[in-house]
Amino acid sequence: MQERVRLVVLFGGQSAEHDVSRVTARHVLGAASPERYAIDAIGISRDGDWVRTDAVAAIQATGGDAPQALEVQGDSVDPSLVTTDGELPVVVLPLLHGPMGEDGTVQGMLDLADVPYVGTGVLGSALCMDKAMAKQAAASFGIPQAAWRTLHVEDLVSLDHDALLRELGPVVFVKPANMGSSVGVSRADSVTALHEALELAASYDEWIVVEEGVDAREIEVGVLGNRRLEASVAGEIVPGDDFYSYDDKYHDGVAETLVPADLTPAQSDEVRALACRAGEALRVQGLARVDFFLEEPGRGFLLNEINTMPGFTPISMFPKLWEATGVSYPELIDRLVALAVERHATRTAHRSTGR
Numbered sequence: 001m002q003e004r005v006r007l008v009v010l011f012g013g014q015s016a017e018h019d020v021s022r023v024t025a026r027h028v029l030g031a032a033s034p035e036r037y038a039i040d041a042i043g044i045s046r047d048g049d050w051v052r053t054d055a056v057a058a059i060q061a062t063g064g065d066a067p068q069a070l071e072v073q074g075d076s077v078d079p080s081l082v083t084t085d086g087e088l089p090v091v092v093l094p095l096l097h098g099p100m101g102e103d104g105t106v107q108g109m110l111d112l113a114d115v116p117y118v119g120t121g122v123l124g125s126a127l128c129m130d131k132a133m134a135k136q137a138a139a140s141f142g143i144p145q146a147a148w149r150t151l152h153v154e155d156l157v158s159l160d161h162d163a164l165l166r167e168l169g170p171v172v173f174v175k176p177a178n179m180g181s182s183v184g185v186s187r188a189d190s191v192t193a194l195h196e197a198l199e200l201a202a203s204y205d206e207w208i209v210v211e212e213g214v215d216a217r218e219i220e221v222g223v224l225g226n227r228r229l230e231a232s233v234a235g236e237i238v239p240g241d242d243f244y245s246y247d248d249k250y251h252d253g254v255a256e257t258l259v260p261a262d263l264t265p266a267q268s269d270e271v272r273a274l275a276c277r278a279g280e281a282l283r284v285q286g287l288a289r290v291d292f293f294l295e296e297p298g299r300g301f302l303l304n305e306i307n308t309m310p311g312f313t314p315i316s317m318f319p320k321l322w323e324a325t326g327v328s329y330p331e332l333i334d335r336l337v338a339l340a341v342e343r344h345a346t347r348t349a350h351r352s353t354g355r
C-alpha cells in the first residue's frame with residue numbers, strides 16, 4: 001500500500017469553468033480514500049483569492065454521492081504556503097480548467113515550490129492551452145488537422161475576409177487562442193458573420209484561430225502516463241446544438257456521449273494510437289483528453305485539441321472513458337497521484353544546474 005499523502009486539491013479558479021471545477025472538487029473529495037489521503041481543499045475565487053475550506057471532513061463522511069458544488073469559502077491562505085506540511089508527503093491536484101489554472105501559470109508556481117502535482121507541466125500546459133501554437137506544434141509532428149490560419153488582432157484591420165472564406169470556407173470556425181469550454185467560439189459562413197466572429201474572439205484573446213469547418217463526428221480519447229501515454233477506449237460526442245457549444249456543455253445538456261464510440265476495431269486502434277502520439281508530442285503528462293474530428297468519407301481522424309485538465313466529474317467524458325477501460329473513479333485518483341510522484345522524481349533526477 002502507498003504511503004499516506006497530503007492531497008492539496010485546488011479548485012474554482014478565475015476562468016469560465018469556475019463552477020464546473022467546484023462540482024468536480026466535491027466529487028473528488030467524496031471519492032478519494034481517507035486512509036490514503038489527508039485532503040486539504042483550497043478554493044480559488046473568481047477574483048483570484050485563495051481560501052482553505054473546512055468542509056472536507058463532512059464530505060468525506062457522506063461519500064461522493066451528493067452532487068453539490070464545493071463552496072469557495074474559508075480562511076484566506078497565502079498561495080506560496082499551501083504546499084508545506086510537516087509530516088506527510090504532499091501532492092497537489094490542480095482541478096482547474098482554462099486560463100490561470102490549466103495553462104501553466106499554476107504549474108509554474110508549483111514547480112518553484114518543488115512539489116509534485118497532478119498533470120502536465122508548464123510547457124505542455126501552455127502549449128495545449130494555446131490553440132494557435134498547439135496546431136503549429138502538432139503540424140510539425142505530422143499530426144493530421146483541419147486547415148487553419150492564426151491571426152493577431154493587429155492583423156484584422158488589413159484582413160481580406162473574402163479571401164479567407166475562399167481559402168478555408170464555405171464554413172469556418174473562429175476561436176480565441178487561449179480559452180476553453182467553447183467560450184468565444186463561433187461558426188461563420190459569410191463575411192458579415194466572420195466580422196462578428198472575429199470581434200467576439202478578439203474580446204477574449206489577442207490571438208485568434210480561424211479554422212476550416214469540417215463535417216465530422218467528434219471522437220475523444222483519454223490518455224494517462226508520463227513520457228509514454230496509454231489510451232482509454234474512444235468515446236463520441238453527439239452535439240445537440242449545431243456545434244458543441246458552451247450551453248450544450250453545461251446548460252441544456254442535450255449533447256449525448258457514447259462510450260465506447262461506434263467505431264470499427266481498426267478505427268479505434270488508429271485513434272487511440274494517434275491520441276498517444278499527439279499527447280506525447282505536445283508534452284502531456286499525467287492525464288489529458290485528446291479530441292478528434294472523424295471525417296468519413298474523407299481524411300479520417302483530425303486532431304481538434306488536447307485538454308490537459310479535462311472535465312472530471314464522474315459523468316464527465318474522461319472518467320467515463322476510463323471506467324469503460326477498467327479504471328474506476330477512485331482508482332483514477334490513485335493513478336494520477338502515483339504519476340505525479342513519478343514525474344517529480346524524474347524531474348528531480350535530471351535537474352543538475354551545471355554548477
Ligand SMILES: Nc1ncnc2c1ncn2[C@@H]1O[C@H](COP(=O)(O)OP(=O)(O)O)[C@@H](O)[C@H]1O
Pocket residue numbers: 146173175179180181182183185211212213214215218239243244245291304305
Ligand atoms: N473546425 C471545426 N469544424 C467543425 N466544428 C468545429 C470546428 N472547430 C470547433 N468545432 C465545434 O466547436 C466545438 C468547440 O470547439 P473547440 O475547438 O473544441 O473549443 P473548446 O476548447 O472551447 O472546447 C467543438 O466541439 C465542435 O463541435
Ligand SMILES: [Mg+2]
Pocket residue numbers: 181182291305
Ligand atoms: Mg473542445
